[in-house]
Amino acid sequence: xxxxxxxxxxxxxxxxxxxxxxxxxxxxxxxxxxxxxxxxxxxxxxxxxxxxxxxxxxxxxxxxxxxxxxxxxxxxxxxxxxxxxxxxxxxxxxxxxxxxxxxxxxxxxxxxxxxxxxxxxxxxxxxxxxxxxxxxxxxxxxxxxxxxxxxxxxxxxxxxxxxxxxxxxxxxxxxxxxxxxxxxxxxxxxxxxxxxxxxxxxxxxxxxxxxxxxxxxxxxxxxxxxxxxxxxxxxxxxxxxxxxxxxxxxxxxxxxxxxxxxxxxxxxxxxxxxxxxxxxxxxxxxxxxxxxxxxxxxxxxxxxxxxxxxxxxxxxxxxxxxxxxxxxxxxxxxxxxxxx
Amino acid sequence: xxxxxxxxxxxxxxxxxxxxxxxxxxxxxxxxxxxxxxxxxxxxxxxxxxxxxxxxxxxxxxxxxxxxxxxxxxxxxxxxxxxxxxxxxxxxxxxxxxxxxxxxxxxxxxxxxxxxxxxxxxxxxxxxxxxxxxxxxxxxxxxxxxxxxxxxxxxxxxxxxxxxxxxxxxxxxxxxxxxxxxxxxxxxxxxxxxxxxxxxxxxxxxxxxxxxxxxxxxxxxxx
Numbered sequence: 001x002x003x004x005x006x007x008x009x010x011x012x013x014x015x016x017x018x019x020x021x022x023x024x025x026x027x028x029x030x031x032x033x034x035x036x037x038x039x040x041x042x043x044x045x046x047x048x049x050x051x052x053x054x055x056x057x058x059x060x061x062x063x064x065x066x067x068x069x070x071x072x073x074x075x076x077x078x079x080x081x082x083x084x085x086x087x088x089x090x091x092x093x094x095x096x097x098x099x100x101x102x103x104x105x106x107x108x109x110x111x112x113x114x115x116x117x118x119x120x121x122x123x124x125x126x127x128x129x130x131x132x133x134x135x136x137x138x139x140x141x142x143x144x145x146x147x148x149x150x151x152x153x154x155x156x157x158x159x160x161x162x163x164x165x166x167x168x169x170x171x172x173x174x175x176x177x178x179x180x181x182x183x184x185x186x187x188x189x190x191x192x193x194x195x196x197x198x199x200x201x202x203x204x205x206x207x208x209x210x211x212x213x214x215x216x217x218x219x220x221x222x223x224x225x226x227x228x229x230x231x232x233x234x235x236x237x238x239x240x241x242x243x244x245x246x247x248x249x250x251x252x253x254x255x256x257x258x259x260x261x262x263x264x265x266x267x268x269x270x271x272x273x274x275x276x277x278x279x280x281x282x283x284x285x286x287x288x289x290x291x292x293x294x295x296x297x298x299x300x301x302x303x304x305x306x307x308x309x310x311x312x313x314x315x316x317x318x319x320x321x322x323x324x325x326x327x328x329x330x331x332x333x334x335x336x337x338x339x340x
Numbered sequence: 341x342x343x344x345x346x347x348x349x350x351x352x353x354x355x356x357x358x359x360x361x362x363x364x365x366x367x368x369x370x371x372x373x374x375x376x377x378x379x380x381x382x383x384x385x386x387x388x389x390x391x392x393x394x395x396x397x398x399x400x401x402x403x404x405x406x407x408x409x410x411x412x413x414x415x416x417x418x419x420x421x422x423x424x425x426x427x428x429x430x431x432x433x434x435x436x437x438x439x440x441x442x443x444x445x446x447x448x449x450x451x452x453x454x455x456x457x458x459x460x461x462x463x464x465x466x467x468x469x470x471x472x473x474x475x476x477x478x479x480x481x482x483x484x485x486x487x488x489x490x491x492x493x494x495x496x497x498x499x500x501x502x503x504x505x506x507x508x509x510x511x512x513x514x515x516x517x518x519x520x521x522x523x524x525x526x527x528x529x530x531x532x533x534x535x536x537x538x539x540x541x542x543x544x545x546x547x548x549x550x551x552x553x554x555x556x557x558x559x560x561x562x563x
């Protein structure tokens with residue numbers, strides 16, 4: 001649906017975006033993440049054509065938008081709805097008037113505008129606030145109006161630029177649910193620019209990490225989180241800090257296959273004939289399957305190879321955090337200290 | 341020794357009310373010109389600036405310079421300086437018409453700056469909203485920039501009207517008519533204290549009333 005190829009943006013000698021390739025399929029939700037200063041905002045401004053790329057192409061539905069004349073550009077911008085950070089509503093207009101503005105400017109008839117505004121406010125659950133001014137709405141409500149306005153001209157792509165930054169967790173959740181619902185109902189392609197990994201985990205199908213103007217890692221979210229040596233994977237699915245358990249050796253475990261059984265831990269304990277302690281765990285649904293990271297505490301006398309093999313049969317990768325001798329040594333020393 | 345008697349109080353309104361009418365007429369005519377010319381000029385100054393919708397250095401610098409010119413001279417000096425122009429346009433250098441040109445020049449320059457400031461206060465992101473939504477630059481100027489800047493513009497207009505009342509009084513010096521003319525000719529030249537006091541009270545009341553109404557309008561426009 002949206003194909004970005006070799007996108008480069010320079011301001012004088014400074015290259016802000018350097019050869020970005022990104023492709024998002026119809027009705028997919030793509031997330032672009034990265035630290036501030038990585039070029040996320042510039043990428044967003046290139047996608048909604050507020051900035052012209054220095055080189056490279058951006059195609060929506062097969063049409064290259066970077067080569068359009070200024071007049072066609074105005075038309076093309078209407079295919080891409082933008083939801084801005086903190087909504088950016090006009091303060092002197094009501095919710096309904098804000099949603100209506102792009103339609104009026106595009107020359108839609110009064111009747112058509114009124115009908116569409118009603119539909120869109122209904123869709124974002126804000127019909128009862130139609131005549132409220134932005135100052136009378138909460139941050140989450142304002143962002144719903146912002147989304148309705150983004151959809152005003154029936155775009156093929158919705159670009160959400162830090163749309164949930166600054167919202168409280170409940171409002172964030174509600175906005176993300178709304179975006180997912182829009183994708184499901186309207187077949188909308190959604191590009192989310194964010195620095196919040198929770199956002200990516202909860203709604204994105206594909207993710208790209210931007211750093212210093214380049215995409216350093218990308219792929220389907222479910223695949224990326226299963227990668228072993230991936231910074232993005234650890235950022236997406238961070239393992240909560242685990243306190244070491246006495247006389248247990250800590251193992252870091254990561255879901256590798258996409259068909260890990262929900263009862264694998266119990267089964268593995270039975271097969272190894274030992275009690276497995278769960279020290280920390282984060283397991284989440286990713287599409288149809290589950291992804292997760294755990295810290296497990298195991299008997300230090302168990303054989304490394306056997307543990308790895310048994311766990312691998314269940315579709316998870318396990319690595320010990322420390323050699324068994326250290327755990328045993330600690331145990332002996334602690335025991336000695338206790339006796340003295 | 342001549343005893344100078346002021347105009348008796350019962351006769352003061354007969355002098356004062358026509359003068360007030362002249363002042364209001366003068367300010368109204370000038371403000372019409374000021375809004376029609378100064379407003380668009382202010383929008384142009386902002387939008388040709390690097391932060392505007394159509395940055396253009398040369399145009400920006402030129403009109404900005406012209407606007408400064410109109411504000412750099414004290415009004416009395418400006419009035420004297422544009423006498424040749426006034427004579428060319430109206431064929432006279434005194435009276436109501438003579439005051440219109442210097443007042444308009446000063447007012448336009450002032451209002452252009454006030455408009456520029458009001459429009460500059462509209463967050464840049466709101467212009468991006470218009471651009472990203474496929475609105476034309478003219479649509480953005482009228483229905484985003486100017487509409488959002490309306491409270492600021494109303495505040496600027498209030499300031500400007502008050503400044504024009506002040507200028508109309510100064511224009512009394514070239515026989516423009518109005519309250520200022522009355523104050524200069526009766527209050528100052530003839531030591532007519534009653535007229536002087538009446539003029540002062542009237543001007544103070546007028547300015548207070550305008551400021552009060554202006555503030556109310558600004559509040560009503562702010563959401």
